[in-house]
Amino acid sequence: MPNSHLSAASRQRALESMSSDGVDVLVVGGGVTGAGIALDAVTRGLRVGIVEAQDWASGTSSRSSKLVHGGLRYLYQLNFALVAESLRERGLLLTETAPHLVKAQPFLWPLKMPVIERMYSAVGVGMYDTIAQFAHRGSVPIQRHHTRKGSLKLAPALKKDSLTGSIVYYDARVDDARLVVTLVRSAVRHGALAANRVQVTEMLKDAAGRVTAAKLLDLESNREYEVRTGAIINATGVWTEKTQSLAGTTGGLKVLASKGIHIVVPKEKINSKVGIFLRTEKSVLFIIPWKRYWVIGTTDTAYHENRREPVADLEDIDYVLEQANSVLAKPLTHNDIIGTFAGLRPLLQPGTLDGDESKSTQVSREHTVTEAAPGLTVIAGGKLTSYRQMAEDAVDFTIGKDKAKQTPSVTKKTPLEGAAGYHSMWSRRAAIARESGLSIDHVEDLLDRYGSDIDLLLDMIEERPDLGNELKGAPEYLRAEIAFGVSHEGALHLEDLLARRTRLTYEHADRGLSAAEEIATLAGELLGWDEAKKEAELASYRSRCEAEAAAQKIANEAEAQKVREQAEEVTAFLDVAPEIQG
Secondary structure, three states: OOOEEEEEEHHHHHHHHHHHHOOOEEEOOOOHHOOOHHHHOOOOOOEEEEOOOOOOOOOOHOOOOOOOOOOHHHHOOOOOOHHEEEEHHHHHHHHHOOOEEEEEEEEEEEEEOOHHHHHHHHHHHHHHHHHHHHHHHOOOOOEEEEEHHHHHHHOOOHHHHOOOOEEEEEEEEHHHHHHHHHHHHHHHHHEEEEEOOOEEEEEEEEEOOOOOEEEEEEOOOOOOOEEEEEEEEEEHHHHHHHHHHHHHOOOOOOOEEEEEEEEEEHHHHOOOOOEEEEEEOOOOEEEEEEEEEEEEEOEEEEEOOOOOOOOOEEEEEEEHHHHHOOEOOOOHHHHHEEEEEEEEEEEEOOOOOEOOOHOEOOOOOOOOEEEEEEEEEEEEOOOOOHHHHHHHHHHHHOOOHHHHHOOOOOHHOOOOOOOOOOOHHHHHHHHHHHHHOOOHHHHHHHHHHHHHHHHHHHHHHOOOHHHHHHEOEEEEHHHHHHHHHHHHOOOHHHHHHHHHHOOOHHOOOOHHHHHHHHHHHHHHHHHHHOOHHHHHHHHHHHHHHHHHHHHHHOOOOOHHHHHHOOOOOOOOOOOOOOOOOO
């Protein structure tokens, strides 16, 4: 049985194996959708390869609101089927496939009008709860109503005159990047071949015009590979059009990019036992509690700049602060912000299907699967919560109805890495702390980041005791987590470790720079860096941090993006096809 290791060595073996023996399905895109597709396909018995041009989850899937939710707004559009699908998937993640990563989260919805708004909102949330019980009974508690006094007891941070009462309902939260890397590791455990920092540069066709192979470029070594494949699935989000154009086709999907930003403030800045949900004139705003901070967002604006590294500009930040401060008794200021991040939603354009629509499947109003060219499946749209259903739909479409019936998806019953045994280990966390010498706080963090794979980290610490020490500049993380990020989670660069294996890039006001030297030294030891390489990695990360800090002070989005683009990059991202503007 294959192990779940993602490492520099496993990456090289995967590229060589794909090149020499080919694959049944090559998945392009290492975000949550692509990772989910790889797991779905490999657990049906297919030989699967997955490649990602940057790091796992480096695009949209590390920059979301980090919510697993049904979508209350869809109820008001009477889209009950979509809500039911999302709530079913939320329940699966909470109870079966990823209970170590996905946690139930209560949100307080402040009500301003005592009767009409409460009745209107109660009906909506009541339907939400009812659908949730049918979709996945018991996965979260049902709504509770509170008076103004009860609401302020739960959330003392709220202005007294901002509400007459509230409804507390449940959704869930997840570290999106950790979910993605866990999905990739789970796929590898079942036999998938995975390689990050590998870009598809061309799709090759046979005489009949069917896509049968792909040319890959290893951005680490600059070495080229050619991989024969029975089918390619394009799951590249906002890069959908660029990727599908590599097959020389004008068919496929058209995708718009919409930018959403979030700000991060310390936990002590908002006194509340629950998250807060606000309906705004433009959309909604979530104030989401994490262990040491709050994540607040989001925005929803059309985006036309460089798609690789979107940033939060001053106008975005001012908007989020204004919305949050509309209900907070003690207003937040720019000085309270310790981090920001921005992501791009891949939104399907109206009339998005080009070519022969008879070969396309409009699976839901949120995501669509189509054949851009024979042998090339494209999936776009959707949201993090529904990744598993999206993956199932994409694989069903690719292999055809008959084969899909013979080998149906099994991912509803496939726990992700670290899920099996998590609950029993959580019950034993005090004993684990005593036996390992770690604090209960650290053990709880490890269980919620790695689940039952905590045993792998404890084994590493036993073999090398210094890995049990806290990072000097970020004591909430252990050195073992950095080592694990390299040896088991495929981190190749300092940025990978600071931005996605940990979230120090937005959890600390200095973007993790106080821990960067120690992390670079440890990672360099494991990856074989010399001193020059280590200094180059540090310089690249410092450049990123400086560019993002400067961009946050610029109100004009285009100018802010130009400043961000000046940062040094650790690997090149080749413009192998003309940039296609959404």
